[in-house]
């Protein structure tokens with residue numbers, strides 16, 4: 001049976017492995033962390049349907065177990081070729097083809113120092129909020145309930161100053177989702193979202209956005225927040241420009257939530273063609289570049305190497321899973337032509 | 340012996356010389372006449388002072404010996420000295436030679452220049468015990484050795500230790516071509532004085548060179564002289580307008596290209612044709628585009644290396660002002676709605692004002708550190724930014740919008756005066772520079788004196804006065820980045836180093852102090868994007884990483900942000916370092 005190395009055990013990697021099994025091939029998932037699931041492990045409920053994340057996760061991991069897919073945990077991939085991958089420590093894992101599904105990284109909000117992440121106690125990221133939701137412990141640093149919450153869109157996305165020009169795509173809808181969750185938790189609180197554009201690209205998203213405004217009483221203000229600073233009573237003052245009114249504004253809030261963007265995965269640079277020995281091509285954003293964005297959207301241009309999921313651009317879980325299946329199909333086509 | 344000193348071949352030389360002096364005279368008289376009254380008065384006042392003597396000496400060391408070029412690049416220095424000193428001595432010794440052989444009598448210019456032709460058949464043996472022939476031959480050889488280097492440099496600039504050399508204009512090409520012929524033709528003609536065609540060749544080469552010269556970069560040969568004197572007399576270019584004095588600077592540029600190598604835009608980001616030599620060329624020939632004027636970090640690295648001492652940054656600012664079009668005041672009313680009166684009452688007892696500046700406001704770690712340090716030192720502080728302070732104005736000035744910048748300056752000054760501060764501390768070298776250069780706070784001219792300090796100077800003072808005690812936290816290895824505006828801009832190099840030495844040890848990168856590299860994200864460059872900025876930051880970052888230091892320290896909030904994008908080292912402001920070591 002032909003062997004296929006799948007780098008990364010997130011939604012994309014898991015689906016790729018499952019589809020490869022269906023095609024009669026032998027996938028090996030190489031995952032550097034201690035468990036399968038990728039970012040999905042950390043999420044609470046998924047937009048747009050508010051499906052509990054563990055339902056989707058359990059379904060995928062269950063299928064992986066049932067299919068008896070070989071999984072190597074705690075194993076990091078350091079290099080990629082069409083003949084296999086190099087593991088940390090220099091060991092080679094030979095394979096007839098490779099699916100790169102190593103995903104994305106979360107933008108480090110400390111780089112936008114002006115928002116005070118890790119400087120002021122009550123500045124959080126969306127990732128923190130998912131974790132707090134999972135623990136059932138959403139609160140301010142001192143354990144109290146926030147009276148006013150502001151979400152800041154596009155933190156580490158669409159921002160030349162931190163070298164992230166792309167739109168991360170899923171943060172707008174995540175902001176809407178979390179604002180609604182906050183409303184459910186804190187019915188009395190005032191909730192604001194500061195945005196540049198609202199990008200509601202998926203089915204049901206626009207409806208969710210409307211409901212957030214009409215049914216959940218969430219305020220959307222068009223304008224970028226420029227900075228946050230502490231007030232004497234330990235709250236946070238944010239400065240922004242309301243671009244619809246055309247006026248600068250200040251607002252004091254208890255909790256600031258940064259909608260951190262999806263950054264190119266840290267592994268990509270290690271796999272890059274720019275390195276001696278060659279590798280795969282990266283786009284200027286640092287994400288891997290498929291040969292084209294149509295029928296070749298999971299092909300790397302390097303023989304035997306295919307992509308799936310957010311390794312090539314920000315995507316939702318559904319889209320990542322689609323690509324997993326697609327990559328498996330392309331692998332099968334590729335291997336069919338070979339002895 | 341009766342001599343006419345005339346032959347047909349001298350015509351090209353005579354014509355060339357006449358054109359040369361007519362054009363030069365026209366230019367200089369015009370530029371001088373257009374100097375503003377204030378400058379003219381300065382000239383009159385200082386003309387008969389030691390400044391003039393110093394100028395004479397500088398003409399000798401710079402226009403003839405080219406000491407500053409020697410310092411940057413000895414081979415290039417040799418080339419310049421060989422041409423300048425060699426040619427100068429040829430003229431002087433040639434004149435003495437005429438006197439020695441022909442006695443005291445009037446000899447027209449061409450008689451000196453073509454001496455060997457007109458004195459054929461005369462005994463050229465030593466006179467007064469001096470072998471003029473030999474001296475003149477040696478001098479000519481000296482010039483020719485410089486010429487050989489010049490030709491070599493044209494084809495292989497690297498051999499003279501320069502990675503780049505400038506490209507030529509038509510005037511340059513003509514003059515240079517002619518110049519290459521002048522000395523070899525002279526050698527030939529003087530070796531075979533009876534060969535008339537050789538004399539024709541020599542004369543034509545000279546004539547063409549002289550006609551092309553005022554329109555080429557060789558104009559620097561003469562123009563450096565008035566420039567040196569005018570500068571000694573205190574005349575300067577201005578950031579807020581193009582001045583007639585600028586012409587002296589523009590035409591004193593030899594386009595030697597020394598400014599190109601240190602330019603990081605060229606070295607690390609691949610931008611070409613925007614460096615000072617090109618900027619000056621474009622401005623001189625009226626080809627300057629907004630792009631070239633704007634594509635400069637104004638880091639001051641090239642200005643530091645310019646052997647002619649041109650005010651490159653100021654000249655560029657002047658052009659930005661001109662190119663920015665009509666005064667934009669009112670286009671954006673930056674100051675709308677700012678209330679200067681608020682908080683004025685009751686804060687008169689506070690003497691120290693702190694001006695964070697926008698970049699520090701975007702770096703709350705520095706802000707928090709400042710707060711804790713003021714606390715630790717027991718200094719009650721008035722926070723200008725929280726109390727009506729507006730932008731310092733330097734970004735506007737750098738982009739050529741001087742009117743709006745002046746608005747900001749007026750407002751801040753009024754605010755500082757309202758709050759009766761006696762000392763102004765800022766964490767931002769960009770603000771510091773404009774406070775020191777444009778605000779005139781410490782002159783006492785329009786109100787009580789306000790001393791302006793960068794936070795590094797202020798900390799050094801606190802430590803010296805024993806108001807701040809620092810503790811060692813392990814033995815830490817730091818490296819330090821000199822911000823352009825703080826180092827080359829305000830001359831502050833030691834205070835930050837003293838502070839680092841007080842809490843750990845310092846390792847310097849290869850290029851440091853006045854040679855320090857720019858972080859790449861200078862506010863002054865509005866033409867490049869972040870990709871180029873990051874590329875520069877990465878090169879600088881590698882330099883710092885090579886020092887082996889654990890932490891990169893800087894003293895500018897903008898540099899801090901910029902460098903963090905280019906290095907894996909943690910980047911901290913001086914204030915954060917101190918905060919961390921507060922006892």
Ligand SMILES: Cc1cc2nc3c(=O)[nH]c(=O)nc-3n(C[C@H](O)[C@H](O)[C@H](O)COP(=O)(O)OP(=O)(O)OC[C@H]3O[C@@H](n4cnc5c(N)ncnc54)[C@H](O)[C@@H]3O)c2cc1C
Pocket residue numbers: 007008009010011012013030031032033036037038039040043045046047048075076077078101102103104105106126127170174260261262265267308309310311315316317318320
């Ligand atoms: C705050 C937030 C909330 C979100 N909420 C939703 C939501 O509600 N609904 C939705 O559809 N989408 C949501 N998303 C998007 C979703 O997280 C992604 O679409 C999904 O995680 C992408 O899956 P992936 O497999 O491509 O990558 P990842 O989930 O990033 O998985 C990649 C895996 O590869 C492993 N890996 C990386 N490099 C290596 C290496 N060198 N060697 C071995 N293993 C490696 C990693 O450990 C990881 O397990 C959200 C995103 C964010 C940021």
Ligand code: SF4
Pocket residue numbers: 153154155157158166167168169170171172173196197198199259261
């Ligand atoms: S999805 Fe929305 S918040 Fe995220 S980067 Fe795009 S526009 Fe900004």
